[in-house]
Amino acid sequence: MRIASWNINGLRAVMRKGELEQFVLAEHPDILLLDEVKIKPEQVDFAIEGYRLIINSADRPGYSGTGALVKNDLALDLGDDRIRRNLPLEIASDFTLADKFGDTNREGRVLTLELSDFYLVGVYTPNSKGDLSRLELRASGWDPAFLAYMNELRQSKPVIFGGDLNVAAQPIDLANPEQNEGKHGYTIQERVGFSNYIDSGFIDSFRRVNGDVAEQYSWWSNWAHSRERNIGWRIDYLMVDSQLMDKITDAKIYQGQMGSDHCPISVDISDG
Numbered sequence: 248m249r250i251a252s253w254n255i256n257g258l259r260a261v262m263r264k265g266e267l268e269q270f271v272l273a274e275h276p277d278i279l280l281l282d283e284v285k286i287k288p289e290q291v292d293f294a295i296e297g298y299r300l301i302i303n304s305a306d307r308p309g310y311s312g313t314g315a316l317v318k319n320d321l322a323l324d325l326g327d328d329r330i331r332r333n334l335p336l337e338i339a340s341d342f343t344l345a346d347k348f349g350d351t352n353r354e355g356r357v358l359t360l361e362l363s364d365f366y367l368v369g370v371y372t373p374n375s376k377g378d379l380s381r382l383e384l385r386a387s388g389w390d391p392a393f394l395a396y397m398n399e400l401r402q403s404k405p406v407i408f409g410g411d412l413n414v415a416a417q418p419i420d421l422a423n424p425e426q427n428e429g430k431h432g433y434t435i436q437e438r439v440g441f442s443n444y445i446d447s448g449f450i451d452s453f454r455r456v457n458g459d460v461a462e463q464y465s466w467w468s469n470w471a472h473s474r475e476r477n478i479g480w481r482i483d484y485l486m487v488d489s490q491l492m493d494k495i496t497d498a499k500i501y502q503g504q505m506g507s508d509h510c511p512i513s514v515d516i517s518d519g
Contacts, residue, residue, distance in 0.1 A: 248516045249275065250367065252485055254282035254411040254466070254509035258314065262293050266506025271295055274501070276513060277321060278360070280369035281314035282411045301325070303332040305355040312355035313369045313410065324363065331359035334396050342392040346384045357393070359400070365491065366400045368408035375413070375431040382436060390440035394447060401488060407516070408449070409485035411466075411509065416441045416451065419461055420481040432482060448489040452514040453481075456498040463500050466509045477502075485514040 251274065255261040258281065262268070271279060279298075287304045294300065299322035305311040317325060334344070334352050344351045351373050358369040373389050375382040400406050414437040418424035427433045445451065457463070464479025473479060487495055497515040504510045 248277045248518060249513055250278050250280070250407060250409070250485060250516065251276035251511050251513040252280040252282070252369065252409040252411075252483060253511035254371070254483060254507060256283050256285075256507040256509065258284040258286045258291075261506045264506050266504065268295055270501070270504050270506070270511055271298065271316065274511075274513065276316070277318050278367060279316040279511075280358070280367075280409055281316065282312075282369070282371040282509075284312040284314040284355075285309050286312065298322075299325075301330060301358065301360070303355040303358040306353045307349065310354065311371060313358040313371050315358060315360060315367075315369055317360070321362070325360060329361040331357075331361075333357050334392055335399075338392055338396050338399065341395070343384060343388045344392060346381060348381060351384065351389055357396070365405040365407055365488070368397065368400070368406060370408055370410040370412070372411060372413045375434065375437065377431055379431055379434070382431070382434060386436035386440060390437075390443065394440075394443055397444075397449070398447060401490075405488035405490040406449075407485065407487050407491065407514075409483075409512070409514075411483050412441065413482055414438060414441050415480045415482055416484075419459060420464075422462070422464070422478045422480070432480060444486055449486040450489055450492055450495070452485045452487045452495055452498040453500065453512065455487075455492075455495055456514075464502065465500055465512055469508060474508075483509060483512050485512060487514060487516070491516065 298316040302314040360367045415421040465483035467474035467479040501511045
């Protein structure tokens with residue numbers, strides 16, 4: 248099974264460019280997780296043949312949101328009882344998830360699909376913002392709340408989660424670590440949040456397969472021709488439960504795929 252993830256920075260925009268369909272037809276993911284869909288289900292007026300589109304929209308129009316393109320044969324088993332949106336209230340109520348910018352649990356940031364052998368969770372982690380005004384919420388609220396949800400799910404079956412986690416985990420994961428030390432996406436607090444996933448038994452699939460390969464990024468600023476110069480960050484991940492460690496067969500970053508300021512990533516999981 249191939250699971251992919253992509254922050255598309257607007258579903259309508261990436262469809263209009265033809266880039267989403269191009270990627271799907273070239274790579275044939277069984278499931279493609281989507282971040283920043285920025286759309287309500289009733290606004291969708293397009294489809295990709297052979298796939299079902301599932302959306303979790305933010306309350307605020309044109310903002311955030313997650314989604315998934317699921318191959319029709321897999322989608323047959325995804326009834327409403329196997330699709331969950333947002334963090335469950337019993338977990339969310341234990342953490343501070345709202346601030347002056349809004350309630351992160353009403354921004355469509357989590358989409359959970361219950362498959363036969365594991366849970367697949369798409370997540371779009373809140374950005375701590377350039378002035379770090381959302382860092383406290385991120386570090387003491389969102390990251391621990393999301394990890395608590397992952398640990399709850401895995402009590403019944405393994406979990407794979409992925410998406411834009413808005414953090415470069417290690418110096419190798421961004422082009423200029425020294426210049427960006429302490430800036431949003433590379434603060435100690437955000438990296439500790441990521442380390443807590445690892446300590447809880449989730450595997451960074453790309454690093455597990457590819458080791459310390461350098462200059463592999465998934466996001467580039469729109470300034471100063473950053474993408475052309477490959478001055479980027481690896482902030483998109485597919486994290487695999489250690490219970491599934493032996494099933495990881497490949498993991499990729501598709502740096503050449505255009506359509507967004509992010510590029511897609513994928514992990515292959517064997518069925519055996």
